[in-house]
Amino acid sequence: MPEHNSQSIRPRVLSGMRPTGKLHLGNYMGALANWVKLQQNYECYFFIADWHALTSDYADTSRIPDNIAEAILDYLGAGLDPEQSVLFLQSKTPEHAELFLLFSMITPLGWLERVPTYKEQQENLSGKDLSTYGFLGYPLLQAADILLYTPQFVPVGQDQVAHVELTREVARRFNQFYKLGEREVFPEPQSLLTPSPKLPGTDGRKMSKSYGNTIELNDSEATVRAKLKTMVTDPARIRRTDPGDIDKCPVGDLHKVFSSSEKVAEVREGCRTAGIGCIQCKGWAADALIQILTPLQERRASFTIDQAKEILIAGTAKATKRAEQTMGEVRESMNLTFLK
Numbered sequence: 001m002p003e004h005n006s007q008s009i010r011p012r013v014l015s016g017m018r019p020t021g022k023l024h025l026g027n028y029m030g031a032l033a034n035w036v037k038l039q040q041n042y043e044c045y046f047f048i049a050d051w052h053a054l055t056s057d058y059a060d061t062s063r064i065p066d067n068i069a070e071a072i073l074d075y076l077g078a079g080l081d082p083e084q085s086v087l088f089l090q091s092k093t094p095e096h097a098e099l100f101l102l103f104s105m106i107t108p109l110g111w112l113e114r115v116p117t118y119k120e121q122q123e124n125l126s127g128k129d130l131s132t133y134g135f136l137g138y139p140l141l142q143a144a145d146i147l148l149y150t151p152q153f154v155p156v157g158q159d160q161v162a163h164v165e166l167t168r169e170v171a172r173r174f175n176q177f178y179k180l181g182e183r184e185v186f187p188e189p190q191s192l193l194t195p196s197p198k199l200p201g202t203d204g205r206k207m208s209k210s211y212g213n214t215i216e217l218n219d220s221e222a223t224v225r226a227k228l229k230t231m232v233t234d235p236a237r238i239r240r241t242d243p244g245d246i247d248k249c250p251v252g253d254l255h256k257v258f259s260s261s262e263k264v265a266e267v268r269e270g271c272r273t274a275g276i277g278c279i280q281c282k283g284w285a286a287d288a289l290i291q292i293l294t295p296l297q298e299r300r301a302s303f304t305i306d307q308a309k310e311i312l313i314a315g316t317a318k319a320t321k322r323a324e325q326t327m328g329e330v331r332e333s334m335n336l337t338f339l340k
């Protein structure tokens, strides 16, 4: 079939997200919306990195099943199409663990200790004991996630670029030690940096689950409006008659991302002259958000959880096939072939 031919020449991309609960607008703008666009021009592998969730949340695992369900439903709601993309679950593809183990043999400890997120996150998440082997090693698990599918590109945000760099170094080191005749097993993938607009949460800080300031993709209209009402604004605008500045206001930032340029101009002028009030302005921002979220929510609601499971099962079978192909080459190049 012609589609098949065109599929096989499309460059391959792989990316994943750890399932931490309901996805929010920041996840959508920073990753999902970009993945959806990539589907047309790339051969896409997108996965739920459930083992990664354990690297920092190992003590209480009770929410893992629900979090995976939320993730796959939000992926589908956002428009990831199982006909176009391989959607799969990490822990059902044990090749990730096998390659991680083999990589662990050749990776100097210093490489992992130097990953910038290592010390940072250990300090930030000080409520948890992150002096574990799994936490130190998780960028290497990520390297295995990536290299198993030999993608040309890895769409990620700026915070993950260092992990893709490590992945390249691991690929290089592997290729130096082990070869398949003249051929190298692992091409070096590149980061495909996701352009992510400044997206503040309701408290004005970056939207993030750990700050509890998110607008979730599945929030109802009433919830979105209520959250917007409590959102912080330009601190200079205390009274209705005080002029404000859209560029100093988190609600203004939302308008810049989600509203039309005419609306942004109207807000800029109305805010500067105190012609509009913050309540009205927040109502408009809520309108814009609801317009983005409604089609996602309708699509999400069109899938039952059983259908979503079937999609993950079928995607995982496809991913496993691809992963097995790579592992065959890895085992062969490393002489792990005594029993074929």
Ligand code: TRP
Pocket: 014, 015, 016, 017, 018, 049, 052, 141, 142, 145, 146, 154, 155, 156, 160
């Ligand atoms: N570490 C990534 C994050 O925390 C998730 C992830 C795991 C990932 N494996 C990956 C992203 C492979 C891209 C490719 O967001």
Ligand code: SF4
Pocket: 233, 234, 237, 244, 245, 246, 249, 250, 251, 252, 267, 270, 271, 276, 277, 278, 279, 281, 282
């Ligand atoms: Fe912010 Fe809008 Fe109020 Fe201006 S009018 S301070 S942009 S909420």
